[in-house]
Amino acid sequence: GENVEQHPSTLSVQEGDSAVIKCTYSDSASNYFPWYKQELGKGPQLIIDIRSNVGEKKDQRIAVTLNKTAKHFSLHITETQPEDSAVYFCAASRKTSYDKVIFGPGTSLSVIP
Amino acid sequence: ETGVTQSPTHLIKTRGQQVTLRCSSQSGHNTVSWYQQALGQGPQFIFQYYREEENGRGNFPPRFSGLQFPNYSSELNVNALELDDSALYLCASSSLLGPDTQYFGPGTRLTVL
Numbered sequence: 415g416e417n418v419e420q421h422p423s424t425l426s427v428q429e430g431d432s433a434v435i436k437c438t439y440s441d442s443a444s445n446y447f448p449w450y451k452q453e454l455g456k457g458p459q460l461i462i463d464i465r466s467n468v469g470e471k472k473d474q475r476i477a478v479t480l481n482k483t484a485k486h487f488s489l490h491i492t493e494t495q496p497e498d499s500a501v502y503f504c505a506a507s508r509k510t511s512y513d514k515v516i517f518g519p520g521t522s523l524s525v526i527p
Numbered sequence: 528e529t530g531v532t533q534s535p536t537h538l539i540k541t542r543g544q545q546v547t548l549r550c551s552s553q554s555g556h557n558t559v560s561w562y563q564q565a566l567g568q569g570p571q572f573i574f575q576y577y578r579e580e581e582n583g584r585g586n587f588p589p590r591f592s593g594l595q596f597p598n599y600s601s602e603l604n605v606n607a608l609e610l611d612d613s614a615l616y617l618c619a620s621s622s623l624l625g626p627d628t629q630y631f632g633p634g635t636r637l638t639v640l
Contacts, residue, residue, distance in 0.1 A: 418569075420569075448628065448629075450631070455633075456633055456634075457531075457617050457631035457632050457633045457634045458570065458617070458631045459631070460628060460629075460630065460631075463628060503569050503570075505569075514560075514572050514575070514583055514585065515560070515570075515572060515619075515629060516572070517569030517570050517571070518569055519568060519569050520567075520568070520569050
């Protein structure tokens with residue numbers, strides 16, 4: 415069935431360093447890949463997304479890359495700050511008659527001041 | 528803030544009881560999806576509602592049911608509660624005929640004793 419794997423499950427970085435989270439997906443028909451940040455006690459918040467016709471997208475300190483051939487996509491956060499500490503989820507979906515989004519298991523990111 | 532609201536924020540029930548959770552979608556969004564997020568895991572798709580009808584369902588039994596109202600708000604009903612139903616229940620709104628980005632509410636924390 416459809417599956418999204420995510421690594422690492424936990425990540426600890428020094429403030430100012432970069433953080434990279436990697437995901438793979440199984441459904442080759444997936445064409446939309448959002449990333450969500452979830453803080454304690456809150457719902458997931460969309461931070462960036464990428465579609466299958468694009469290989470890379472950047473928004474300030476956050477960038478995502480997509481390799482459709484290998485079914486890999488990654489999140490890069492540069493110049494990390496303590497407020498970046500949260501759980502990050504990658505996800506995949508295909509635009510069909512409904513928007514079923516498959517989430518990865520999450521990465522707990524800790525940024526140490 | 529996404530504009531998606533959920534009620535109640537917390538709920539405690541006993542095994543065998545029934546529960547109703549509520550969601551108001553973001554203005555302009557006509558589609559509501561429900562997800563179950565167990566502790567330490569990514570959200571799992573339950574179902575989606577569009578134009579007051581179920582428009583796709585994940586691997587959840589029929590005791591999970593829903594409604595969508597003309598104003599696009601939605602309810603999630605769970606009958607015959609089991610201990611494993613304890614989780615954070617998230618709703619997400621989107622516009623099926625527009626960008627497929629889903630925006631999540633803060634969730635309802637359900638505890639089944």
